Amino acid sequence: MSSATVSPTLPTARNPLFFWLERIVSNYLLRRILKAIFSIWLVTSITFILVRAMPSNPVEIMIQDLTSAGYSPDEARTQAATLVGFNINQPMPEQYLEYLRNVLHGDLGKSYKSRGLRVTDMIVQVLPWTLFSVGLSLLITFTLGIMLGAIMAYKRDTWIDHLLSNLAATLDAVSPYLVGLLIILLLGVIWRIVPITQMRGAMSPGIQPAFSLEFFADVFTHVRVLLLVYVLSAVGSWMLTMKSSTIATLGEDYVTVARARGLPDLRILTAYVGRNATLPLFTRLAISIGFAVGGSLLLESLFTYRGVGFLLSRALSERDYPVMQGVFLVIAAAVVFANLLADYLYGWLDPRIRIVGGE
Amino acid sequence: MKALLDWLARTGRETGKTFKLLRRNKMGFFGFLVIIIIVLASFVGPMIWPAEQSANVEAINKGISLDHLLGTDFQGQDNLRKVINGGRDIVIIAFLTGVLATLIAVVVGAFSAFAGGRVDSILMELVNIWLTIPKFPLLAVMATVLKLNDIVTLSVLMAILDWPGLSREVRSQVLSLRRRDYIEAAVMLDLGTRNIIFKELLPNMMSFIFIRMIGTMTHAIYQQTGLVFLGIVPYSSANWGVMISAAERRGVLYNPQAIWSILTPMGAIVLFQLALVSFARSLDEVFNPRLRTSV
Numbered sequence: 001m002s003s004a005t006v007s008p009t010l011p012t013a014r015n016p017l018f019f020w021l022e023r024i025v026s027n028y029l030l031r032r033i034l035k036a037i038f039s040i041w042l043v044t045s046i047t048f049i050l051v052r053a054m055p056s057n058p059v060e061i062m063i064q065d066l067t068s069a070g071y072s073p074d075e076a077r078t079q080a081a082t083l084v085g086f087n088i089n090q091p092m093p094e095q096y097l098e099y100l101r102n103v104l105h106g107d108l109g110k111s112y113k114s115r116g117l118r119v120t121d122m123i124v125q126v127l128p129w130t131l132f133s134v135g136l137s138l139l140i141t142f143t144l145g146i147m148l149g150a151i152m153a154y155k156r157d158t159w160i161d162h163l164l165s166n167l168a169a170t171l172d173a174v175s176p177y178l179v180g181l182l183i184i185l186l187l188g189v190i191w192r193i194v195p196i197t198q199m200r201g202a203m204s205p206g207i208q209p210a211f212s213l214e215f216f217a218d219v220f221t222h223v224r225v226l227l228l229v230y231v232l233s234a235v236g237s238w239m240l241t242m243k244s245s246t247i248a249t250l251g252e253d254y255v256t257v258a259r260a261r262g263l264p265d266l267r268i269l270t271a272y273v274g275r276n277a278t279l280p281l282f283t284r285l286a287i288s289i290g291f292a293v294g295g296s297l298l299l300e301s302l303f304t305y306r307g308v309g310f311l312l313s314r315a316l317s318e319r320d321y322p323v324m325q326g327v328f329l330v331i332a333a334a335v336v337f338a339n340l341l342a343d344y345l346y347g348w349l350d351p352r353i354r355i356v357g358g359e
Numbered sequence: 360m361k362a363l364l365d366w367l368a369r370t371g372r373e374t375g376k377t378f379k380l381l382r383r384n385k386m387g388f389f390g391f392l393v394i395i396i397i398v399l400a401s402f403v404g405p406m407i408w409p410a411e412q413s414a415n416v417e418a419i420n421k422g423i424s425l426d427h428l429l430g431t432d433f434q435g436q437d438n439l440r441k442v443i444n445g446g447r448d449i450v451i452i453a454f455l456t457g458v459l460a461t462l463i464a465v466v467v468g469a470f471s472a473f474a475g476g477r478v479d480s481i482l483m484e485l486v487n488i489w490l491t492i493p494k495f496p497l498l499a500v501m502a503t504v505l506k507l508n509d510i511v512t513l514s515v516l517m518a519i520l521d522w523p524g525l526s527r528e529v530r531s532q533v534l535s536l537r538r539r540d541y542i543e544a545a546v547m548l549d550l551g552t553r554n555i556i557f558k559e560l561l562p563n564m565m566s567f568i569f570i571r572m573i574g575t576m577t578h579a580i581y582q583q584t585g586l587v588f589l590g591i592v593p594y595s596s597a598n599w600g601v602m603i604s605a606a607e608r609r610g611v612l613y614n615p616q617a618i619w620s621i622l623t624p625m626g627a628i629v630l631f632q633l634a635l636v637s638f639a640r641s642l643d644e645v646f647n648p649r650l651r652t653s654v
Binding site for chain 1: 487488491492493497499503505581584588589590607614618621622632636
C-alpha cells in the first residue's frame with residue numbers, strides 16, 4: 001500500500017515527474033496536506049478492506065442475514081448493495097473506486113439496523129452533543145491545566161507541587177473508563193449526591209431544544225458528570241506538560257534578563273513565561289479538538305450520552321457495518337485534519353520555527 | 360560439565376546482583392513483590408480455589424464478612440475467588456501485548472536509526488501517519504469485524520496497533536546514544552555491530568524500554584476492559600474486565616450493597632498497574648551498567 005506512493009520520491013530517474021515531486025516534498029505546508037490526504041486514504045482503505053475484502057466479510061454475512069430473513073438471494077444482494085452504497089456485484093477494484101467516490105461526495109452508505117437512515121445524517125444528528133460536551137470539557141481542562149501547571153512550576157519542590165504532581169500522575173495513569181466508574185460509584189452510590197440514572201441521554205424527554213433557561217439547565221444537568229470525568233481524566237497530563245514547559249521557560253535567558261530589569265512579576269508571568277510556556281500546549285489543544293469529534297467511545301456509552309462515541313458503540317454491538325465504517329472514517333478524518341491544523345498553528349504561533357524552516 | 364557449572368554460577372551471581380539492586384528501592388521492590396503475588400495468584404490460585412460453577416441464591420450481593428472477605432456478587436459468588444480466577448487472562452494479555460509491541464518497536468526503531476537516510480525518513484513518516492489514526496476506535500472496529508474471541512489474537516492485534524509510538528522513541532534514543540563517546544569508541548575499535556547493539560546500546564536503553572513496555576501493558580489491560588464493556592470481546596471467561604462489565608450490566612453500579620463486586624476487579628486492575636509502574640521506576644537502578652558493576 002505504502003510503497004506505491006512512497007517509491008516515486010526515490011531518486012531513480014531524473015524526469016519531470018520527479019522534479020515536481022521534489023518541489024512538493026520540499027514545501028512544508030503542501031507536504032503536510034499531502035500527508036493528511038494520504039492518512040485519510042489509508043484509513044478509508046483499511047475500513048474498505050475490513051468490511052469488504054476480508055474472507056467471510058460483513059457484506060456477505062449481511063446478505064446471508066437478509067436471505068434468512070425471507071429475501072430471495074437476488075433481492076438480498078440488491079438490498080445489501082443499497083445499504084453499503086456501492087455495487088457489490090462488480091469486481092473488487094471497481095467496488096473500491098466506487099466506495100472512494102462515494103466517500104468523497106460525503107455519502108457513507110445507509111444504516112443496516114435503522115433501515116433507510118443515511119449514515120451521514122445519523123452522524124450529523126449526534127455530532128452537536130459530542131462537540132458540545134468534549135469542547136466544553138477541553139476548555140475547562142486547558143484552563144485548569146495551564147493554571148495548575150504554572151503554579152506547580154513556580155512553587156517547585158514545595159508541598160503544593162508534590163501534592164499536585166502526584167495527583168496529576170495518578171489521574172494521568174488511570175484510564176478514563178475507570179475514572180468514570182469510580183465517579184459514578186462515589187457521586188451516585190456512596191455519597192448519593194447526583195441521581196446518575198436520571199441523567200441518561202443528552203437531555204430529558206419532553207424538553208425541546210430552544211433558547212431558554214430551562215433547556216440549558218437540563219442540558220447541563222445531563223452533561224455535568226460526564227464533563228467532570230472528561231476533565232479529571234485529562235487534566236493530569238495537561239498539568240504535567242505545562243509544568244515541565246514552564247520550568248524550561250523559567251530557565252531561559254530572556255526571563256533572567258526580564259527579572260534583572262526589575263519587571264513586575266505579573267508581567268514576567270504573562271508576557272514572558274506564560275506566552276512561551278503555553279506554546280507546546282496549543283499544539284496539543286489543536287490535536288485534542290480533532291478528538292472532540294469522536295468523543296469517547298467508552299465514556300459516552302457508560303453515561304448513555306447520545307454523541308458520536310455512543311453511536312459508534314451501538315453500531316459495534318449491533319454489528320451495523322455501514323454506520324461503524326462511516327463513524328470511524330469521520331473520527332479519523334477529524335483527527336488527521338486537527339494534526340494538520342496543529343502543525344500549521346505551531347509554525348504560525350512560534351516564529352522561531354518558521355525561520356528555521358519546517359522541521 | 361564445567362561450562363554448565365560456570366554458567367549456573369554466573370546466572371546465580373547476576374540474579375543475586377539484580378535482587379540486591381532491586382531491594383535498594385523500597386517502592387520498586389514492593390511493586391515487584393505485588394507483581395509476583397498477582398501472577399502466582401492468577402496461575403496457581405485457580406488450582407486451589409477453582410471458580411464456582413453455580414449461583415448461590417442465599418448470598419447475593421453480600422458485603423464484607425469472614426465467609427466472604429470481599430463480599431459476593433449478583434450471583435452470590437465469592438468476589439475474592441472470582442478475582443483470583445479472573446487474573447490469568449489479564450496477565451497474559453498484558454505481558455503478551457507488552458512484549459510483542461516492544462519487540463517490534465525496538466527492532467523497527469533501531470533499524471531505522473541505523474539505516475538512516477531515506478529508509479529512516481520514510482519509515483518515520485509512515486509511523487507519524489500511523490500515529491494520527493485514532494487507535495481505540497480502530498481496534499474496536501477491527502475486533503468486531505474479525506470477531507475476535509481469543510486473548511492471543513487480541514493481544515497480537517493490540518501489539519500491532521500499539522508499536523509505532525514506541526518505535527519513534529527508540530529511534531531517537533538510539534540516535535542520541537550513538538553519538539556518545541563510548542559507542543563511538545566501540546565503533547572505532549570495530550567491536551562488531553551485534554556486539555555494539557547488545558553489549559553497549561541495549562543495556563543503556565533497558566530501563567527506558569521497560570518503562571515504555573509497562574506503559575503498553577497497562578494500556579492493553581484498559582483496552583481489553585473497554586472492549587469487554589462495549590460487548591466486542593465475548594464473555595467466554597470471567598476475567599477482571601468481564602467482572603466489571605457484568606456488574607455494570609446488572610445495575611450493580613447503582614446498588615450500594617453490591618459495591619464490592621465492582622470495587623474488587625477495579626481494585627485488582629489498579630493494584631496491578633501501580634505495582635507495574637513502581638517496579639518500572641526502580642528498573643533504572645537494576646539496568647544501569649554503572650550501578651551494576653559497583654555492587
